[in-house]
Amino acid sequence: MKEQNNTIIKSFIIALALTIIPLTALARDSLESLRNDLNSAITQINAQQTQINNLQAQINVLTPVVYAIGDTGPAGGIVFYVTEGGIHGLEAAQVDQGYAPWGCVDRNTFAIATLVGTGSQNTTTILAVCNETGIAAEIANNYQLNGHTDWFLPSIDELELLYLQKDVIGGFYVDRPYWSSSEYSSATARFKSLANGGVGTSGKNESLHVRAIKAF
Known part of the structure; x- marks a missing residue:
């Protein structure tokens, strides 16, 4: 009887095993x-996130940064003048670049522009005509900050904005x-007094302070 029961139990276990094995394989x-x-869904989500990131990057490019006076500018200077609602403007270096003569004494460079927006061209003109080293235009032009190298000596009107x-x-x-980068004559150039805001001319051989600015 005991052997018969054992046989029944073994048969039941075998039958159960045969039932479980297919179910386990199916599971x-x-x-x-x-x-x-799940992996496919994750891949799709990652692809969609990449598309979202790319679209956001395009939006960032198309949406210009707006600056206000006193902000740190794109190059790391201080914004002191803005146009087009803050999209463009001028920033100034936060420190002086030196103390130097204007240069080209008794020689016309024809860097005579005075208006806002002309300082960069004045600086280029001075350096093209005057090959002296250590002059104000060269010092301003050589200034670098955060990889930005397009600094220049301000025109007299740009220097007025700087003063304000x-x-x-x-x-x-x-x-x-x-x-300033605004020449007055072959012997003199324009300067700005930061003590009282006065504008004057001085001999090009005189050493005055230099503060570079940059357009953005």
Whole structure:
């Protein structure tokens, strides 16, 4: 009787095993299918996120940064003048670049422009005509900040804007005159006094302070 019971139990176990094994294999296949579906979904989500990131980058490019006076500019200077609602403007270096003569004494460089927006061309003109080293235009032109190299000596009107925001920009010798890039004659060039805002001319051989600016 005992042997018969053992035989029945063994038969039951075998039958149960034969039933479980296919079910386990089926479950394994189902689990693998679910895993594949999950991986596929993750891949699609990652691809969609990449598309979103690319679209956001395009939006950032198309949406210009707007600056206000006193902000740190694109090159790391201080914004002191803005146009087009802050999209463009001028920024100034936060420190002086030196103390130097204007240069080209008794020689016309024809860098005579005075208006806002002409300082860069004045600087280029001075350096093309005057091959002296250590002059104000060269010092301003050679200034570099955060990889930006397109700095220049301001025109007299740009220097006026600089004067109006001197407290915002900081770092000036307020009792000293600063050179502009605006030539007045073969022997003189225009300067701006930061003590009282006065504009004058001085001999090109005189050493005055230099503060570079940059357009953005």
